[in-house]
Amino acid sequence: MPVELLFALLRNPASTGAVMPSSRRLANAMASAAVGADAVVELGAGTGPVTEALLRRLPGVPLIAVELQASLARRLQARFPTVDVRQASAKQVVDGLIDRPGRLVLVSSLPFRSLPREIGAETVDSICRFLARDCERKLVQFTYQPRAPFVAPREFRWHRRAVVWRNTPPAGIWELQVER
Numbered sequence: 001m002p003v004e005l006l007f008a009l010l011r012n013p014a015s016t017g018a019v020m021p022s023s024r025r026l027a028n029a030m031a032s033a034a035v036g037a038d039a040v041v042e043l044g045a046g047t048g049p050v051t052e053a054l055l056r057r058l059p060g061v062p063l064i065a066v067e068l069q070a071s072l073a074r075r076l077q078a079r080f081p082t083v084d085v086r087q088a089s090a091k092q093v094v095d096g097l098i099d100r101p102g103r104l105v106l107v108s109s110l111p112f113r114s115l116p117r118e119i120g121a122e123t124v125d126s127i128c129r130f131l132a133r134d135c136e137r138k139l140v141q142f143t144y145q146p147r148a149p150f151v152a153p154r155e156f157r158w159h160r161r162a163v164v165w166r167n168t169p170p171a172g173i174w175e176l177q178v179e180r
């Protein structure tokens, strides 16, 4: 539903970061990267294409979907009643899950390149603290840029998992983990 994202973009351009929802191909590729997780935390769930793909690809795996904008979060909860939708910042939710056991995977559509600098920095810090607790944890993040989504501290390793060419624009899917 592009119109929802368009309204969100008009309300809050920097944190929305996109006018078009993620394509089905991109959403499926993001969900495939999370296979094997004990639980998934989706960051910046927006209008829900990645949420839908995660439910299809990982049936029965607990899913928390985080969305900052209240109107989008309400629509997500109405559309996906089995999902634990949190209307909160990614940092708040990730900080709160740091001690949760199991192989947790963060699947993110957060627009790191357009987020306000301070929000971007505190979110990256929170994600890195979370990943550093367990080398089995990972972040899956897409970007339209030809480089890693953000600069991570030295002890972390970025790996480009795939490029989804049939997406407008083509998107790289990257994974971030702490070095073993």
Ligand SMILES: C[S@@+](CC[C@H](N)C(=O)[O-])C[C@H]1O[C@@H](n2cnc3c(N)ncnc32)[C@H](O)[C@@H]1O
Pocket (backbone or CB within 6 Å): 005, 008, 015, 016, 017, 018, 020, 021, 022, 043, 044, 045, 046, 047, 048, 049, 050, 066, 067, 068, 069, 072, 088, 089, 090, 091, 109, 110, 111, 115, 119, 123
């Ligand atoms: C690129 S858009 C949505 C992408 C989504 N896959 C889709 O197709 O609708 C990114 C989303 O991240 C949300 N967002 C931005 N900053 C956030 C934050 N700090 N915490 C949680 N969500 C955030 C925005 O409100 C927006 O809905």
